[in-house]
Ligand code: PEP
């Protein structure tokens with residue numbers, strides 16, 4: 303349920319309503335707009351008599367949120383969520399490009415990648431230090447050394463960094479380095495991990511699980527939001543289908559659907575979405591045309607030597623050419639880049 307306060311409500315009115323909600327054992331999530339404050343009430347609200355709130359001083363109306371995801375829904379917050387990470391605005395009119403290698407491999411590799419993607423126009427550097435690999439015998443990431451190297455690349459370029467955290471027990475360490483915590487597709491429904499990142503105030507980037515529905519993704523976002531971390535980014539990265547020509551099937555539908563259902567920013571990942579470097583640019587364009595707030599793209603200085611995901615990684619020149627194309631496209635869809 304949401305309780306919409308009148309524009310004329312004063313802080314004492316708000317305080318009384320909040321106190322009453324809390325006294326019923328329910329949780330409060332405030333959304334303060336320019337005109338009015340909306341109180342999101344979550345928990346076991348089924349038996350609540352909404353009219354008992356409607357008669358309180360300063361209350362304009364109450365509305366039941368019909369979606370199973372509450373704080374993530376547009377019903378709770380009609381205006382898009384916009385926030386800043388290290389000077390980069392996410393979710394606004396401007397598109398955000400996150401780029402870099404799949405994995406951090408060495409000091410020279412991540413520094414070279416960071417300078418190249420920055421030069422091409424990326425806003426955020428990506429790179430995995432902890433890698434969720436399908437095989438236990440594949441490269442698992444450099445771990446903390448990788449985090450140190452990412453921090454060095456941030457220092458050298460000024461680009462904020464996004465990196466994956468794989469387990470709840472590693473959040474305390476990764477959060478010391480990351481500007482954005484990435485939750486991988488394989489961990490999208492690791493609820494203890496979602497709660498742990500929700501207890502931080504570092505933005506969280508949630509990749510759609512390969513067999514997860516749009517609603518499943520929004521319910522995962524809800525786990526983070528329910529802990530009080532409101533800076534959540536959703537990512538469409540392709541789902542499993544019967545098709546084997548591509549690594550995954552990029553679900554373009556999910557982009558406008560997520561934007562309709564939720565106020566959270568939505569990013570497209572055409573690298574994992576296709577698994578093929580020759581398909582990354584067209585699917586990047588499709589994602590932006592469909593309304594994505596930005597892209598995550600794998601870029602490697604030498605894709606043929608990459609320790610992971612080389613087949614889907616762009617070379618720096620290819621990435622720079624794509625960003626130039628996207629600038630023109632952004633203008634067509636009323637965005638800036
Ligand atoms: C990645 O971003 O390199 C990654 C492992 O992605 P996903 O979780 O989408 O497979």
Ligand code: MN
Pocket residue numbers: 404405574600610611
């Ligand atoms: Mn990858």
